Amino acid sequence: MAGGPSTPELAVAVGRAGGLGFLAAGYKRADAVGSEIRAVREATPAPFGVNVFVPTPEPADPDRFREYLRRIAPEAERQGAELGEPRFDDDDWEAKLALVCAERPAVVSFTFGCPAWDVVDRLHRADIAVWVTITNVEEARAAHAAGADGLVVQGTEAGGHRGGWLSDGSDEGGVGLLALLRTVSHATPLPLIATGGIMDGAALAAVLCAGASAAQLGTALMLAPEAATAEAQRALLAEQRATRVTRAFSGRPARGIVNRFMSEHSATAPLAYPEIHHATSPLRAAARRRGDADAFNLWAGQAHELVQARPAGEIVRQIADEASAVLERVAGGRRVTRPSA
Numbered sequence: 001m002a003g004g005p006s007t008p009e010l011a012v013a014v015g016r017a018g019g020l021g022f023l024a025a026g027y028k029r030a031d032a033v034g035s036e037i038r039a040v041r042e043a044t045p046a047p048f049g050v051n052v053f054v055p056t057p058e059p060a061d062p063d064r065f066r067e068y069l070r071r072i073a074p075e076a077e078r079q080g081a082e083l084g085e086p087r088f089d090d091d092d093w094e095a096k097l098a099l100v101c102a103e104r105p106a107v108v109s110f111t112f113g114c115p116a117w118d119v120v121d122r123l124h125r126a127d128i129a130v131w132v133t134i135t136n137v138e139e140a141r142a143a144h145a146a147g148a149d150g151l152v153v154q155g156t157e158a159g160g161h162r163g164g165w166l167s168d169g170s171d172e173g174g175v176g177l178l179a180l181l182r183t184v185s186h187a188t189p190l191p192l193i194a195t196g197g198i199m200d201g202a203a204l205a206a207v208l209c210a211g212a213s214a215a216q217l218g219t220a221l222m223l224a225p226e227a228a229t230a231e232a233q234r235a236l237l238a239e240q241r242a243t244r245v246t247r248a249f250s251g252r253p254a255r256g257i258v259n260r261f262m263s264e265h266s267a268t269a270p271l272a273y274p275e276i277h278h279a280t281s282p283l284r285a286a287a288r289r290r291g292d293a294d295a296f297n298l299w300a301g302q303a304h305e306l307v308q309a310r311p312a313g314e315i316v317r318q319i320a321d322e323a324s325a326v327l328e329r330v331a332g333g334r335r336v337t338r339p340s341a
């Protein structure tokens, strides 16, 4: 969970509880990610993963976003900030690849795109498992062809950015997790890591029944003390509030709790990532500082109201224990064991 919530402390707590903690490399420079990797290693011998953003292939035509910047300029003024430069960059891609190949975390997961097969090969030669986030069957096939070891299957329920790259970038629709798990199960033999709306053990049990090997939690961990979630967002996460997918904050579709900025700017927001991300970054940071939850991105999944304010390790253990109990109940009270080989 780049952009705030993910911290080394969160990855450590998840790893100590028997989960696979992740560091978020997105938006950071490679050297900062390196420091976080060292912090995790000093705290625990547990394996962990690093999540990397695949760069957008080419810059957006400035004609596509000029008018939008004019529209949102008063928002920056209202926060006592200025719009940032709508620049294109690759999020320090090469340096991050070099870093992970040197540091060798157990897993590197990618979002916003599929790494080319030679990148996957480089990671494999460093003994790193490669996971690719997908949101439709076409992306699942492409990731399989590129040599991915696992697919992070992201349903439309998910909080934060849509991790796919082959959709039309519209901010509507998207495939639900159950339908996606089943269609992808038929399309590729890869292990599936389900993500989107998984907040408790019943949901974990459901995705395991639907063909997933594991689940990736997002929103469920956002109120943990180890997460660096913005205070103004913490106050809203446990409330019953609508979410929607919008390009308004970053120029890329992402799901969050509906607020004023989203309502006023979603209709005109262009598809232009990372340009719009950089342009709105100072105004969002100012709104966060001022505690104005109407003017920054409140990323959250559709089931966010089930979030718990507890240590991350307790949340992970509880969800795993609940899932075992649910699976046992569904199996008619018989203990659920792995089929013998």
Ligand SMILES: Cc1cc2nc3c(=O)[nH]c(=O)nc-3n(C[C@H](O)[C@H](O)[C@H](O)COP(=O)(O)O)c2cc1C
Residues within 6 Å of the ligand: 001, 002, 003, 005, 024, 026, 051, 110, 111, 133, 154, 157, 158, 159, 160, 161, 163, 195, 196, 197, 198, 216, 217, 218, 219, 220, 299, 300, 301, 302, 303
């Ligand atoms: C605040 C926030 C930040 C996120 N940042 C990332 C990220 O940096 N990389 C990534 O692959 N997914 C990111 N996601 C998506 C999650 O990996 C996951 O797919 C999503 O949270 C699942 O839905 P849930 O929030 O309903 O559990 C983020 C999600 C949230 C809520």
